[in-house]
Amino acid sequence: MASSFHVFLFSPLLLLICVSRAQTSFRPHALVLPVLKDPSTLQYITTLEQRTPLVPLKLVVDLGGQFLWVDCDEGYVSSSYRPSRCRSAQCSLAKSGACTGTNTCGNFPENTITSTSTFGDLGADAIALQSTDGSNPGRVVTVPHFLFNCAPTFLLQGLATGVKGMAGLGRTRIALPSQFAAAFSFHRKFALCLSSSTTSNGVMFFGDGPYILLPNNDISKLLTYTPLFINPVSTSGVSSQGEPSDEYFIGVKSIKINEKNVILNTSLLSINNDGFGGTKISTVNHYTTLETSIYEAITKAFIREAKSRKITQVASIAPFRACFSSKTVGVTRLGPAVPFIDLILQNESVWTIYGANSMVYVNNDVVCLAFVDGGLNPRTSIVIGGYQLEDNLLQFDLATSKLGFSSSLLSRQTTCANFNFTSNA
Incomplete structure (x- = not known):
């Protein structure tokens, strides 16, 4: 591993806008994603869309995960993908001190189910998901340059069938909650409500409440x-x-x-x-x-x-x-x-x-x-x-x-x- 990339030390940077704001006049109050328990692995799976053209991605929800990582080895095609260049503001935001020979910085995506880590390039691509008023899904919104890590296919071992990566919700600046909050200027809050069913979706909210469940219960x-x-x-x-x-x-x-x-x-x-x-x-x-x-x-x-x-x-x-x-x-x-x-x-x-x-x-x-x-x-x-x-x-x-x-x-x-x-x- 050490021979494949060089490590650079960054002095502290005053970062400007690090996550590209959604290119729309509509500003959502909050965002919503479904979460379903996989019946065979009991892992919690969410689905969002990434790339251009958009492709639905099944991802294991990792509450403490540092960022979104996705298998880029098999079938990753996108006209909007951009690698994060060494010593860029994106690399600093991701706390990436590792730089490859292709002038791309990276992190270490981890499969926390199997406790396996590897090196992966940092990049940005479009992500789309639904907004919400707390009671229903609303308009689809897009973050055009959402930071994530590319991982090799082997890192998917042990994850549920059809899953393409893991959605990290941890305390980092490039985990899903912080990037969504930065993109849409809402509170750095998110909420998780996991269903015990393997056939009915639970729900994940990004942003503040209300969080309304039938029959009109604001559980916030x-x-x-x-x-x-x-x-x-x-x-x-x-x-x-x-x-x-x-x-x-x-x-x-x-x-x-x-x-x-x-x-x-x-x-x-x-x-x-x-x-x-x-x-x-x-x-x-x-x-x-x-x-x-x-x-x-x-x-x-x-x-x-x-x-x-x-x-x-x-x-x-x-x-x-x-x-x-x-x-x-x-x-x-x-x-x-x-x-x-x-x-x-x-x-x-x-x-x-x-x-x-x-x-x-x-x-x-x-x-x-x-x-x-x-x-x-x-x-x-x-x-x-x-x-x-x-x-x-x-x-x-x-x-x-x-x-x-x-x-x-x-x-x-x-x-x-x-x-x-x-x-x-």
Whole structure:
């Protein structure tokens, strides 16, 4: 790798307009994309259009991803593609210090499902998606020079069939939220509402609310807020010393099951100077992953509380440990009738995980606690996975560094599949 490109150090640049504004007199309030859970991989897939002429692209949603990366090896044809030239403002915006022999700068696109990284050229091309008033999709808008990384085809290994790359929503200036906000001059906010269905779309909004789900529920009004934290050490596959993480961390202070405190090693709940510990939110981990001692404490407490409800424990089914006879578990509007789990967050706000997000049916007879053991010394102590996010609204406010969360929308008699994708344009 080192022989194929040279590394240049950039002095700080005062950047002018770094993302080309959409060439239209119409300025959207917000943008909207569908998100569908792939039935075979359980990855969350969105679709947008790129290139000239426009081509629909299926992309895996990567909440902590640094940018959009796309397979450019197979069938990438576009009259509007422009490589980013070394030492340009685009390269500086992307924090790219790598320059190839073709005078093109680049980054290291990462398949976070397989933890594989490689070098890829930085370039810009047209992207199109629908605007929204919060209740319906509206007019299609275009960002003519949207920055992204080209990746080789092999980086797609492990991704769902038909996917052509990954859509990064992380804290960088070239991730989707920041580029859309710069292009259309709206708030650096985005919201994610993942559907539990593999046949009905969830929804992703870029910009501020309202976020309206049928039957006319503005779910942006349901949000409770907690601070977002920055891990001072990068968690990406390739990084520079002193570079912070682009992923989204929150402060879990304690955990309760049925309102009873779970005894934990609380030092694991903070991020240490080496970047280990803490809690992050992920769309590439499907199930919440816990450091071993936390996993064992929560599993033990959950089993104890389940037995007090006369729920019968059965043999474990990998990768889950706490499994129960479904015949002894009732069903409610909030999913299986099991002990609820409270995450007590930094400002004493409470994210409650009900049965629909804590339990998974592995077959007709067995339902298991949908958490997995992350090992003894994981990089991050708690990784809240996609399954625990389903039918919850999450709003990420990058300008004020806070997370808005709704807990389960099932308690409000709606779901993330209830956005009306019938266009009003």
